Amino acid sequence: MSFYLRPPKGITNIINLETTVRQRFLCYQNIINEDITNTIVDLECLVEDSVLDRLGHHLFRLLALKSRHFYTVFIEHEVQLLGLRLASYNPEDAKNFVKSLKSQCATCLEAIKVDGKVKNYFIELSSVCLKLLSYFRTPDNVSKAQIQLHFSYCFDLLAKRQYDIANGMLLINCTEWKALLLSLYKSYLHLALFDMKFIPQVNDALQDERIKSVLILARDLFCKNNSLRKFGSLDMTRFEEETGNFPLCMKTLYNNLSKNNRLGHNARFDFSLYLKDIGVEITDAFEFWRKFYSKQHSSCSSCTHSWEQNEKRYIYGIRHLYGLEGSRKSYNVKDCSQIQNTILGANEEGGCPFQHFDDNNLRSLLKNSLPVNRSEKIETIINERRGNPKKGCEKFLDFLVEKDAVNDELHFKNPAEYYFLLKSINSEV
Numbered sequence: 001m002s003f004y005l006r007p008p009k010g011i012t013n014i015i016n017l018e019t020t021v022r023q024r025f026l027c028y029q030n031i032i033n034e035d036i037t038n039t040i041v042d043l044e045c046l047v048e049d050s051v052l053d054r055l056g057h058h059l060f061r062l063l064a065l066k067s068r069h070f071y072t073v074f075i076e077h078e079v080q081l082l083g084l085r086l087a088s089y090n091p092e093d094a095k096n097f098v099k100s101l102k103s104q105c106a107t108c109l110e111a112i113k114v115d116g117k118v119k120n121y122f123i124e125l126s127s128v129c130l131k132l133l134s135y136f137r138t139p140d141n142v143s144k145a146q147i148q149l150h151f152s153y154c155f156d157l158l159a160k161r162q163y164d165i166a167n168g169m170l171l172i173n174c175t176e177w178k179a180l181l182l183s184l185y186k187s188y189l190h191l192a193l194f195d196m197k198f199i200p201q202v203n204d205a206l207q208d209e210r211i212k213s214v215l216i217l218a219r220d221l222f223c224k225n226n227s228l229r230k231f232g233s234l235d236m237t238r239f240e241e242e243t244g245n246f247p248l249c250m251k252t253l254y255n256n257l258s259k260n261n262r263l264g265h266n267a268r269f270d271f272s273l274y275l276k277d278i279g280v281e282i283t284d285a286f287e288f289w290r291k292f293y294s295k296q297h298s299s300c301s302s303c304t305h306s307w308e309q310n311e312k313r314y315i316y317g318i319r320h321l322y323g324l325e326g327s328r329k330s331y332n333v334k335d336c337s338q339i340q341n342t343i344l345g346a347n348e349e350g351g352c353p354f355q356h357f358d359d360n361n362l363r364s365l366l367k368n369s370l371p372v373n374r375s376e377k378i379e380t381i382i383n384e385r386r387g388n389p390k391k392g393c394e395k396f397l398d399f400l401v402e403k404d405a406v407n408d409e410l411h412f413k414n415p416a417e418y419y420f421l422l423k424s425i426n427s428e429v
């Protein structure tokens, strides 16, 4: 029962590390599916406050520290997990939770040598716990039932605008103890993740080969998890920036669309599914396609339809891909092997550049896509794709991020997984 204020102690093995990571992802997935019954039941690594539970939380904290992409997913799901636990407490459990939190606060305060935000947070948390304990003992005593807390410790509650505020202090009734604790927990996670950047032992942990390998596993599981990786839809105001994470197949389609304001039917289908899978909301998809199809098509475009004349058809088509029309099946972007096996008609857009482009076209595409200091790698990529186009793409990604793919295992199954993998790597700090 805790906010995971202190790191886990003891000795464990690599199997346990991997199992905790897998089970915590499963727990996050269950939270998304609102599968409350199975969220934590039968997951031995999620037994509250057990060594494995703390281990999983702190491993995920390391991943959140390394990856901005995972950061929000981590905080939101950890807060929801605590919410589920608090919801299951009876009054005695709640009292014990707060007691334990207060005692851990005291231990943390003893260990902190310098004044600062973290110390202030623990002082505030400790005083909230004291107040809550008094409320739990005599819940009918109205005079003891209100807590004053600076808004910076509970931004969430401030945003809800349900609480009175005076001189920067929120006035919260103790009956709202669950919302208060969740908000304080969220603030703590933000603070802890910021503070970890300056703790030498954290850096040591990140250099540890066993931790490194388990974080690579966690990143791969995250990138391959459809629901988690899309957590938080794609911010369309940053779309151009995001195209830097697109694989060359989709980057080429996007470039064609930007140039001609149109895509051929199959290419539009593939690109729409890709956008959906990387987190573009349906309303943003309408706006995205409307923007291009309302413009004049170029003379070499294979499609001459316009948004104005075909709006209903386009909207229906997009809704269909998102599983809101027809058979209501939610479609996904094709796998690389399917894209590579596509037989393209003359002048048809699409396909995989590592399969469908000739050497000269691929060479010029790679030249425009790789950093200048890596252009000498182009021939290596071209040779690699001859035996296996997918390997060519993996090699390209390897050179793009300047990592050693042999050790780092940059694997993906489809263009959306490629996007999330590169996005995660690029968001590593």
Ligand code: SF4
Residues within 6 Å of the ligand: 247, 248, 249, 250, 335, 336, 339, 340, 351, 352, 353, 354, 389, 390, 393, 414, 415, 418
């Ligand atoms: S290998 Fe896959 S992700 Fe890479 S360019 Fe080809 S289809 Fe796209």
